[in-house]
Amino acid sequence: MTEILYGFAAEIGETEVLNQASNLPHAPLAVNAAHVPLSGGTDPTYGEVRWRTLINGTAETPRDMVLGIAEFEAGGRLQAHRHDPAEFYFGLEGAGIVTIDGMPHDISPGVAIYIPGGAEHGTVAGGEGLRFAYGFPNGCFEDIEYQFSAQG
Amino acid sequence: MTEILYGFAAEIGETEVLNQASNLPHAPLAVNAAHVPLSGGTDPTYGEVRWRTLINGTAETPRDMVLGIAEFEAGGRLQAHRHDPAEFYFGLEGAGIVTIDGMPHDISPGVAIYIPGGAEHGTVAGGEGLRFAYGFPNGCFEDIEYQFSAQG
Numbered sequence: 130m131t132e133i134l135y136g137f138a139a140e141i142g143e144t145e146v147l148n149q150a151s152n153l154p155h156a157p158l159a160v161n162a163a164h165v166p167l168s169g170g171t172d173p174t175y176g177e178v179r180w181r182t183l184i185n186g187t188a189e190t191p192r193d194m195v196l197g198i199a200e201f202e203a204g205g206r207l208q209a210h211r212h213d214p215a216e217f218y219f220g221l222e223g224a225g226i227v228t229i230d231g232m233p234h235d236i237s238p239g240v241a242i243y244i245p246g247g248a249e250h251g252t253v254a255g256g257e258g259l260r261f262a263y264g265f266p267n268g269c270f271e272d273i274e275y276q277f278s279a280q281g
Numbered sequence: 282m283t284e285i286l287y288g289f290a291a292e293i294g295e296t297e298v299l300n301q302a303s304n305l306p307h308a309p310l311a312v313n314a315a316h317v318p319l320s321g322g323t324d325p326t327y328g329e330v331r332w333r334t335l336i337n338g339t340a341e342t343p344r345d346m347v348l349g350i351a352e353f354e355a356g357g358r359l360q361a362h363r364h365d366p367a368e369f370y371f372g373l374e375g376a377g378i379v380t381i382d383g384m385p386h387d388i389s390p391g392v393a394i395y396i397p398g399g400a401e402h403g404t405v406a407g408g409e410g411l412r413f414a415y416g417f418p419n420g421c422f423e424d425i426e427y428q429f430s431a432q433g
Contacts, residue, residue, distance in 0.1 A: 158395035159379075159386040183393035184369055193367035194418050196393055215345040217336055219414055221373075227311075234311040241335035241348055243310035262371055266346050266418035 158184060162198050174277050176206035178252070180263075182270060191268020198262050201225065201254035209251035209278040216250075218242040218261045225259040227252050236261060249278060310336060314350050326429050328358035330404070332415075334422060343420020350414050353377065353406035361403035361430040368402075370394040370413045377411040379404050388413060401430055 165181040180199045186192030198221070199207065209228070218227060224237040229250045234242055236252075236259065244250050252259070267273055317333040332351045338344030350373070351359065361380070370379060376389040381402045386394055388404075388411070396402050404411070419425055 157381040157384065157386065157397060157400060158393075159388075160393050162391040162393065183371075184395045192395060193398065194369055194395070194416065196369050196371065196395075196416075217346055217348050217416070219335075219348065219371075229309040232309065234309070236311075239314040241310075241312050241314065243336045243344060243346070243348075245309060246345065248309060262414065264346065264348075264369070264416055 160184070167200065174208065174280065175210070175275070176208045177202065178205060178207040185270045186268045188269050188272060193268055195265040195267050195270045196262065197264070197270070198260060201252070201259040203254060203256050203258050205254045205258065207252040209249050210275050211247055211249045212273050212275050213246050214265045214267050214273060215246040216244045216263055216265050218244070218263050221260045221262060223255060223257045223259040225252055225254040312336070319352065326360065326432065327362070327427070328360045329354065330357060330359040337422045338420045340421050340424060345420055347417040347419050347422045348414065349422070350412060353404070353411040355406060355408050355410050357406045357410065359404040361401050362427050363399055363401045364425050364427050365398050366417045366419050366425060367398040368396045368415060368417050370396070370415050372413045374412040375407060375410045377404055377406040
């Protein structure tokens with residue numbers, strides 16, 4: 130089954146591997162972030178952050194983990210919010226500040242941040258922008274309920 | 282409690298934040314990989330890989346996720362093995378090949394690989410070495426049982 134999936138997926142490109150494999154939770158997956166389109170950037174509730182979802186499942190076929198990359202222009206923000214699952218950030222490029230329950234933490238390449246489940250957290254990028262990987266121990270990104278603090 | 286932890290931890294360095302916070306599963310954690318010592322590299326069973334554990338818990342105080350960085354010199358290997366939880370890799374530097382259930386996948390910066398739970402997987406670095414982040418949806422790295430294929 131895995132061989133069949135990959136034989137097919139190799140013809141349709143790596144982004145499609147992601148989608149195809151979402152229906153086969155026990156298949157391996159390899160995806161290059163450069164081939165995944167950016168989401169977000171249009172809703173003032175959550176700020177100017179954009180992201181690329183790299184590993185994800187669906188409600189019907191969860192995949193145990195969610196992994197993505199968040200990208201910020203200079204001064205870009207992800208507004209303060211919380212969600213039930215814990216989350217990690219891992220700095221890739223640029224720099225910024227991640228404030229967790231009121232405490233600021235610098236993020237830059239090589240810095241890992243653990244955000245406990247339910248903790249309020251927000252990010253602001255520095256003058257060179259910011260890129261970090263993020264992940265959840267959840268089977269499906271769409272099942273994670275973001276509660277933005279500004280929504281009361 | 283969080284403020285007390287961080288007030289103390291700031292005096293003893295980021296590596297110690299990791300250890301201190303392991304006893305407080307609901308505290309945030311920020312750790313710079315450059316300050317975390319390398320483990321491994323001494324056991325021929327698993328190969329020449331070395332790693333830095335960035336986010337981890339303990340059996341008594343699990344932390345929902347494990348995050349680390351694996352580092353390989355040119356041609357370095359992590360021998361074929363399997364474990365019950367799924368795992369992700371995310372390429373940071375260099376290049377190599379990750380073989381999952383017999384299928385080779387190229388890894389390089391920006392490439393995410395999802396390894397299903399129980400799948401056999403091994404890595405060999407290319408001529409410039411390899412560095413990738415890895416993660417598990419588990420509360421404690423030490424609870425993950427690695428079964429190396431060469432051990433039969």
